[in-house]
Amino acid sequence: MTISKEIEEAIIESAFIKSYKKGTVLLEEGKISNECYFVIKGCIRSYYIKDGNEITTDFFTEDQSVTPSAYGKKTPSAYYLECIEDTIAGVGTPEQETEMYQKFPETESLTRVLVEAIVTKQQNSLAEFKMDSPEERYVQLQKDRPDLIQRVPQYQLASYLGVQPESLSRIRKRLNKK
Amino acid sequence: MTISKEIEEAIIESAFIKSYKKGTVLLEEGKISNECYFVIKGCIRSYYIKDGNEITTDFFTEDQSVTPSAYGKKTPSAYYLECIEDTIAGVGTPEQETEMYQKFPETESLTRVLVEAIVTKQQNSLAEFKMDSPEERYVQLQKDRPDLIQRVPQYQLASYLGVQPESLSRIRKRLNKK
DNA sequence: CCCATTTCTTAACCAAAGTCAACGAAAAAC
DNA sequence: GTTTTTCGTTGACTTTGGTTAAGAAATGGG
Numbered sequence: 039m040t041i042s043k044e045i046e047e048a049i050i051e052s053a054f055i056k057s058y059k060k061g062t063v064l065l066e067e068g069k070i071s072n073e074c075y076f077v078i079k080g081c082i083r084s085y086y087i088k089d090g091n092e093i094t095t096d097f098f099t100e101d102q103s104v105t106p107s108a109y110g111k112k113t114p115s116a117y118y119l120e121c122i123e124d125t126i127a128g129v130g131t132p133e134q135e136t137e138m139y140q141k142f143p144e145t146e147s148l149t150r151v152l153v154e155a156i157v158t159k160q161q162n163s164l165a166e167f168k169m170d171s172p173e174e175r176y177v178q179l180q181k182d183r184p185d186l187i188q189r190v191p192q193y194q195l196a197s198y199l200g201v202q203p204e205s206l207s208r209i210r211k212r213l214n215k216k
Numbered sequence: 217m218t219i220s221k222e223i224e225e226a227i228i229e230s231a232f233i234k235s236y237k238k239g240t241v242l243l244e245e246g247k248i249s250n251e252c253y254f255v256i257k258g259c260i261r262s263y264y265i266k267d268g269n270e271i272t273t274d275f276f277t278e279d280q281s282v283t284p285s286a287y288g289k290k291t292p293s294a295y296y297l298e299c300i301e302d303t304i305a306g307v308g309t310p311e312q313e314t315e316m317y318q319k320f321p322e323t324e325s326l327t328r329v330l331v332e333a334i335v336t337k338q339q340n341s342l343a344e345f346k347m348d349s350p351e352e353r354y355v356q357l358q359k360d361r362p363d364l365i366q367r368v369p370q371y372q373l374a375s376y377l378g379v380q381p382e383s384l385s386r387i388r389k390r391l392n393k394k
Numbered sequence: 395c396c397c398a399t400t401t402c403t404t405a406a407c408c409a410a411a412g413t414c415a416a417c418g419a420a421a422a423a424c
Numbered sequence: 425g426t427t428t429t430t431c432g433t434t435g436a437c438t439t440t441g442g443t444t445a446a447g448a449a450a451t452g453g454g
Contacts, residue, residue: 086343093346095339107336116336146324153331158285158294160338161273165264167345168271168378171442172411192432200346205411207433212410349412350441370402383441385403390440401450412439421430 045142052138053128058121065119071106073129080125081189085197086117094198097122097186105153110135122190172201173209223320230316231306236299243297249284251307258303259367263375264295272376275300275364283334288313300368350379351387 055078058064065071067087075082075098082098095117098104108115110132139146166175176199180187187195196206233256236242243249245265253260253276260276273295276282286293288310317324344353354377358365365373374384 086347088343088347091347093343095343095346107332107339116339146328150324150328150331153328153335154285154289157331157335157338160335160342161285161294164338164342164345165266165271165273167342168375169266169269193430197346202412203432204413204434208411211433369400371400380442381402382404382443386441389403395454397452397454399450399452401448403448404446406445407443409442410440413437415435417432417434419430419432421428423428424426 045145048138048141052134053130056127056129058125058127060121060124062121062125063118064121065106065115065117067116067118068114070112071109071115072131074103074105074109074131075119076103076128076130077101078126078128080121080123080127082125082127083120083122083190083194084117085120085194092194092197094194097183097190097198099183099185099189105156122194167200172199172205173212175199176206176209177213223323226316226319230312231308234305234307236303236305238299238302240299240303241296242299243284243293243295245294245296246292248290249287249293250309252281252283252287252309253297254281254306254308255279256304256306258299258301258305260303260305261298261300261368261372262295263298263372270372270375272372275361275368275376277361277363277367283331300372345378350377350383351390353377354384354387355391 053076058080064073064075064082077098077100079100082104083094084096084098084104085092085094087093104119106115106117106119135149166178170178179195179199190198192206193203196203199206201209231254236258242251242253242260255276255278257278260282261272262274262276262282263270263272265271282297284293284295284297313327344356348356357373357377368376370384371381374381377384379387
């Protein structure tokens with residue numbers, strides 16, 4: 039889907055660029071979210087805490103955007119957002135978005151298309167989870183996002199892959215021998 | 217989110233009600249989808265075929281709606297839709313939807329909200345998959361959708377839970393002893 | 395009603411992940 | 425720069441799921 043230069047400029051103009059230190063929590067579980075982010079540099083991690091354990095749901099790096107599921111709604115967020123590196127990001131708000139929809143009604147369709155793309159991506163993730171072993175998921179991650187393996191702590195990668203840190207360590211050891 | 221009586225009636229009026237025999241394939245992988253469904257009676261299953269194996273992604277029963285991810289787009293569907301029981305469903309088309317958006321512009325926002333709700337639901341599913349064992353997932357399913365355990369074949373439930381049919385059989389046996 | 399096919403269960407064995415504990419390395423705090 | 429904490433790896437052991445194979449139960453078609 040293409041958008042006009044005019045709209046592109048309007049989006050860029052209305053976005054704030056902010057800078058966050060490593061460790062900054064952008065959104066806490068239970069809080070109302072009213073910002074979405076476009077990562078220019080750095081890495082944002084989204085995670086739940088369930089039974090006292092962190093479950094990492096995703097990592098957002100350069101050129102990826104994070105729209106909290108509760109963004110712009112009155113429902114509290116189900117998860118945390120945390121900068122795991124010093125991060126520079128474009129920040130958007132619902133007010134700004136609403137304004138955008140009024141100025142350029144075609145952007146609402148654009149949003150819908152983008153959200154549908156996220157749905158498709160998530161369906162694939164879930165299917166891979168049902169189908170593949172942890173080892174296969176790690177190999178897939180090496181292909182898809184090799185940078186993550188370098189820049190993200192092992193225990194966070196482990197929870198992202200759905201295994202214990204010890205298991206991830208053994209998986210890596212096994213693969214090295216091959 | 218509430219919708220006006222007027223819109224509700226317009227939606228009902230424009231939908232076709234169709235009836236399908238058990239085993240009917242509503243959508244094949246690779247085909248373009250141009251229908252979405254609202255299940256009035258029966259059960260529709262969505263599934264991938266990956267490396268020759270079926271992976272069930274969801275079951276849609278009474279009062280649930282199925283919107284294929286490729287619905288209304290030119291991209292082919294990533295998965296199959298099959299009626300696993302004799303099914304009666306309301307059928308919608310993109311044309312009808314577009315018409316609806318023109319008549320009632322507020323329904324486009326409604327669609328967006330609904331799609332976002334699907335995203336949230338999927339995020340939860342994935343988090344539960346990362347966190348819980350197959351046994352825990354089965355127990356959860358017993359709580360959330362006890363009817364499925366009665367009406368759906370075990371091997372389809374197994375692929376929905378991400379295990380082999382033999383494992384599901386063992387899980388059930390284990391739980392019976394407790 | 396019977397036969398053929400599909401589905402479900404069980405058993406035996408193997409591989410892999412979870413758990414608990416220990417230790418060294420790396421990172422953070424002081 | 426040293427101390428303290430966190431993180432990553434390893435080992436021993438247990439539990440659980442995958443695989444293969446066989447038989448029982450249910451289903452469907454003629």
